[in-house]
Amino acid sequence: MPVSDPLIISEPQQLTADLVHLSTIIDSTIPGWTRQALTEADVVGRHWVRARMAEAGLETRIDGAGNVIGVLRGTAPGASSIMTGSHTDTVEGGGRYDGNVGVAAALEVVRTLRANGIELRHDLIVVDFFSEEPNRFGISCVGSRAMTGQISTEDMDRVDSEGVRFGDELSRVGVVPEALLSARFDTNRVKAFVELHIEQGPHLEEQGSDIGLVTSITGIKRFRVAFQGQPDHAGTTPMNRRRDAGCAAAGSVLAIERIASANVDGRGTTGLITFSPDAVNIVTESSELWGEFRSPDLDWLHAAGNKFHAAVHSEGASRSVDVELEWLPSEQPAVMDNRFIDISSREADRLGLTQSRLYSGAEHDAAILAKKIPTAMIFVPSKDGRSHCPDEFTAEKDIHSGANVLLNTIITLDRELDFD
Ligand SMILES: [Zn+2]
Missing domain, CATH: 3.40.630.10 (Zn peptidases)
Structure with missing residues (x-):
């Protein structure tokens, strides 16, 4: 030719x-x-x-x-x-x-x-x-x-x-x-x-x-996490008696960053977070977080998913906050x-x-x-x-x-x- x-x-x-x-x-x-x-x-x-x-x-x-x-x-x-x-x-x-x-x-x-x-x-x-x-x-x-x-x-x-x-x-x-x-x-x-x-x-x-x-x-692995705690007075409720869904969500946001930062090709992003009630003087009752992990390495994506599962449940357990983690449609x-x-x-x-x-x-x-x-x-x-x-x-x-x-x-x- x-x-x-x-x-x-x-x-x-x-x-x-x-x-x-x-x-x-x-x-x-x-x-x-x-x-x-x-x-x-x-x-x-x-x-x-x-x-x-x-x-x-x-x-x-x-x-x-x-x-x-x-x-x-x-x-x-x-x-x-x-x-x-x-x-x-x-x-x-x-x-x-x-x-x-x-x-x-x-x-x-x-x-x-x-x-x-x-x-x-x-x-x-x-x-x-x-x-x-x-x-x-x-x-x-x-x-x-x-x-x-x-x-x-x-x-x-x-x-x-x-x-x-x-x-x-x-x-x-x-x-x-x-x-x-x-x-x-x-x-x-x-x-x-x-x-x-x-x-x-x-x-x-x-x-x-x-x-x-x-x-x-x-590949992309997307998720939604719902945290369910308890609304309480922001002034009268001692810190050790709270069930603060906002703090559990915040800890999870940082876990996403920590997990993804540990691998050079790992990416982890929280795209959306909501607190309810949305008020300055009430301990957050419920919170929802949407985010994703990305990597070209499918094994890493699985491992990141497992680590995140453990992290959100630990964030919830340490605050007596209920956690529901849902995996959304993802791309290999x-x-x-x-x-x-x-x-x-x-x-x-x-x-x-x-x-x-x-x-x-x-x-x-x-x-x-x-x-x-x-x-x-x-x-x-x-x-x-x-x-x-x-x-x-x-x-x-x-x-x-x-x-x-x-x-x-x-x-x-x-x-x-x-x-x-
Ligand atoms: Zn394009």
Whole structure:
């Protein structure tokens, strides 16, 4: 097989222009660049992406799960495919890069292939996945879960804090729950998924690397703990007679930090805590805490869970506070395909780019797809490691480098992967 020079994206300025245009389709009442799923801005944004896909020469459709899909036919249409893409929804008050980079780069990959007259053997499927960021119903990666059959009827019945059903909210933005549940792809026909994304952390910048090759995506273990004590007068109740649910919760918050800090890849976060009654002069009767552990190491996640179980019960027992620990739906760590990592590594070398291997501490559509399809992820640096905030920034040259690695990884995968 002849090995030619790596291909370079034809019009990087178009990629940049697409990112700039996406940054104008936002909810301007919120600081930053907000285009949350289930909002008007997201509907407009995804239709714009579809139009750009059509202009790039793709056959486009929006599937039952709201995923915007464009297909560049291979030389044997209908045979197996290679998939790439990311998401254009954002968190509230988010930045301009996040998943947008992977979608805009995928479009540029298609334009470059066509401009250079390169035909792939496989179909190339470009996807802007619906609702990747966690929404107010506590579910993330909605489109990729639907595509791979990892979402259920029960998920449609989830309610937000106002009692609104997820299924009803989906219908409001034109996604029919029944259609979403049957939007499954034949994943056996998809031979590879490759996602380009910003790192969202500080490692590439610290190591001076142009490109990150993701080895695995973190697992997440989420929990809710309810503490039940007794309300008493804050002035007259001696300290040794209290059943203070607030103190048991506070001790548990520190236990989360202690457990996670003991391992270099461990992460532990308390995201939400409530005290009741919420009054300065009453000993807290009940408290609720929501949090999570993350790690790419499943054994560590199990061990952290066991330690936390022991810690919350000890915090409760020492104060005669009842404890109820509930484990919430969690994600197992997702392992990226070693062969694909090696291919991207080779292509980055050929392009003269420096590279690091690292795991992703953030969740991605790639983590969901990796459960069904051999998957790889390519990262580009995030300035100061900042993300999910208006200051999120990735330099244009880094985005173009990432797009070039994506392009050449796809070309090599097309050559080297089994084809049927
Ligand atoms: Zn993202």
